[in-house]
Ligand SMILES: Nc1ncnc2c1ncn2[C@@H]1O[C@H](COP(=O)(O)OP(=O)(O)OP(=O)(O)O)[C@@H](O)[C@H]1O
């Protein structure tokens with residue numbers, strides 16, 4: 549089974565505003581509300597491709613209820629832990645002349661609630677896939693991803709981590725199957741600005757030296773570079789199209805990659821192709837892309 553963990557789910561409130569002006573009343577011209585958070589987006593896209601998954605994470609308050617019922621509608625099994633303090637956040641994504649995001653704090657997670665999550669994850673079995681994606685609420689210890697991976701050591705579980713900076717760097721010693729920084733995040737980890745594909749490959753390999761197995765570096769409209777555990781470098785451009793909402797493109801890429809990898813019995817070219825199709829299909833959609841849209845783009849790659 550594939551399990552996704554979203555420590556800090558969100559309702560994404562995506563609004564379009566003409567010429568956003570700070571300090572004034574602005575009015576939306578379009579608005580959308582989606583169930584979000586990185587792991588949830590991964591489960592959503594997997595469901596759109598007909599792949600089953602279980603969504604784990606913490607929810608709270610009435611916004612948490614929306615996430616729970618939303619998950620069922622989106623087609624994956626919710627197994628969230630309801631926490632007692634605070635509420636699931638609402639993240640605001642403003643599309644104007646520029647794209648801006650305001651991501652909320654999320655609820656307070658107490659030690660006993662975190663322990664419940666550890667217990668659930670202890671039940672994972674050989675052959676399962678675990679996706680740890682997104683930020684963690686400020687009330688949680690910053691080594692929580694490391695602690696999860698440490699507990700699962702010794703089991704044959706492929707772990708995918710989509711996180712930034714120290715959250716990601718600190719788990720590399722546990723040899724995650726896949727990590728997916730974007731090119732900017734990769735540069736930030738080493739305090740450099742990466743401009744060329746050669747530089748991206750060089751720094752992605754440094755993450756492998758630290759323990760990562762496969763490193764997938766996404767580059768928004770410029771495609772992606774995969775460095776496999778065998779040291780092969782695959783570079784893929786991405787399809788061109790009208791970008792409608794790139795929120796969740798990275799999560800879609802992760803879900804597409806997993807689907808392509810599983811369906812082809814471990815062919816990394818296929819995984820990258822499906823990942824690229826899924827990422828771009830979401831960028832060209834208002835919400836996480838449908839299976840039809842993904843397969844349409846996949847055929848063009
Ligand atoms: N403008 C675009 N045009 C075409 N494809 C895109 C575009 N933006 C994203 N994609 C697709 O989605 C993939 C992931 O995008 P990106 O690098 O923006 O991930 P990310 O930074 O993790 O995204 P996010 O945090 O918004 O989910 C890209 O490799 C590409 O396949």
Ligand SMILES: O=P(O)(O)OC[C@@]1(O)O[C@H](CO)[C@@H](O)[C@@H]1O
Pocket residue numbers: 556558560583584585586589639651681682683684795796797798799
């Ligand atoms: O605050 P985090 O956890 O880093 O990111 C949360 C988030 O921006 O990521 C998803 C897109 O990748 C959105 O659905 C969600 O709002």
